[in-house]
Amino acid sequence: MSAPSVGERLQSVRKRRGLTQRELAQASGISVSLIRQLEQGVRDDTRLETARKLAVALRVRTSELIVRPDADGADPSTVEQWTRVRRALERRPSGQPSELPTVKGVDEVLSREAVPLYRKTRWADLALIFPTLLRDIDLLADEGPQTRSLRFRLLYMVGTVLTQTRQFQAAELALQRAQDSATGRLENAAVVNTMAWMLIRQGRLAETRDLATRWADDIEPKMSKATLDDLAAWGMLLIRISTSAVRDNRPGEAEDTMRYARTAAVAMGYEYAPHADYLRTFGPTTWHFKRAENLMVVDRPDRVIAMADREPKSGRQVTASNRNRHRLDVANAHVRLRQYPEAFDILRGIRRDNPEWLPHQRYAREVMGKIVDRRRTLTPEMRDLADFLGLPY
Incomplete structure (x- = not known):
């Protein structure tokens, strides 16, 4: 038996609460037409923020209304554009190339070409160079710490961009491979942070909260001895807990974890990327943006506008995506x-x-x-x- 759809769950909970579609619309601020389309199956999905408003009105967790997607959310043109990248992730290179790659050469391409393209969100250009980089990283004979670190950085970037373009199955594979190459717990935590973001994008809120909470508890630093690397990793995991909690109609938990994340951001004092890895940037500006995101979820546009006028001055290094x-x-x-x-x-x-x-x-x-x-x-x-x-x- 297949799992009930969003509309079927919505209709079931609404009837249990004794509400008509119009009464639910008035209580949630969601249009009657959208509620009707969902319940009739005309639409089979909706944004998390919309689901949360319905959940608040129905007094249930958002995760009780949404259904785990079975497929990626990328459009067909994106899927086609990234075919070679997915193949390079799935298959080891065959045959012997005429010239073997070197750690130095792959590092230079990753640092001088791929990272700047990522900073500018040039996804189409990255789709062209990732297959060659993935092939070359698999052909490197040396398996020392430098090679592992290089492989981690590449796979982590590939997984992040695939998540950004909603190619979740391929992103999960890239992130799992990145985790296999991680050289320490903070690199592992960085992968978990992106996995948590991927789960949020799929509406898998309870899984996000469980995963990020487990890792945040594990790496929580002693503030008197915490390094910037420690604080950045811990702070971002707390952000994931908070952003998933607020969408799952858990405002108290969202506020508490956002407050802890602010402690980390204030202690850092400025935006910082562990090991100069731009993708892992965290600091006061990132916190500021994520706090505003939570406020928008709970429908406080006035406070979001006010926060936009008070952006911290340390924000030049914040990622373009954030x-x-x-x-x-x-x-x-x-x-x-x-x-x-x-x-x-x-x-x-x-x-x-x-x-x-x-x-x-x-x-x-x-x-x-x-x-x-x-x-x-x-x-x-x-x-x-x-x-x-x-x-x-």
Whole structure:
């Protein structure tokens, strides 16, 4: 017997609570039409924030409404673009190349080409160079600490980008291989942090919380002796606990863990990347952005706007993904306050700065969809951005 769908679970809980669809709409702030579409199976999924609002109104955990996805969420063009990367992950290279790669050569390509492309969210370019890098890292004969560290960095980056582009099965494989090459508990914790983020993107909130809590407890440092590496790893795991908890209608747990994460961020004083690994950056600005994200989940757009005006000055090293995710929260806050031009300007700015990052964000489509629905007429720029994001007609 297959698991019940989101709509079937929603209808069952709603009836148990004695609510009509219209009464649930009034209590949750979700439209009757969307509730009807979910229950009738016209739509088979919804955003976590929407599920959380319904869960709050129904007095259940968000995880009781959502269903673990069976497939990746990537669009077909993305899947095709990354075919060679997935094959390189799954298969060891065959045959003997005419020239064997060297640790120094692979390191230079990873550091001087792949990392800058990641910083600029140039996913298409990374899809072109990752297969060769993955082949070369598998051909390295030396298995010393330097090679293991290099293999970890590459596989960790590949897993992170695959998660970013919603190719979850391939991402899980890359992250498992990265964990096999990890040289210490903090590298392992970094992989777990990305795995937790991947689980959140799939709506697997209880699994996220259990995984991140177990690891955060294991690596919790003594503050008097904690290094920046310790604090960065611990802080990000606490962030994952908090962001999953707030989506699962556990506000107290979300607040507590966010407060502990702030302790780590304040102790660090600035954004820091362990071993100069940009993907593992954490500090006061990252915390600031994630705190605003939680506030948007609980529908406090006024506080999100206020936080946007108080960004810490240490934020130059924050990852582009975290900064852009925060910009989407601010755009959504403007939409909630009926400030549509301000919201559109933010989306337009993200497209200008990181055009390959934006189309993979369902959140961006939701924000743009609200702008389209609530304006009587659209400018040519708005129509163009709606097409770019793939909004349905």
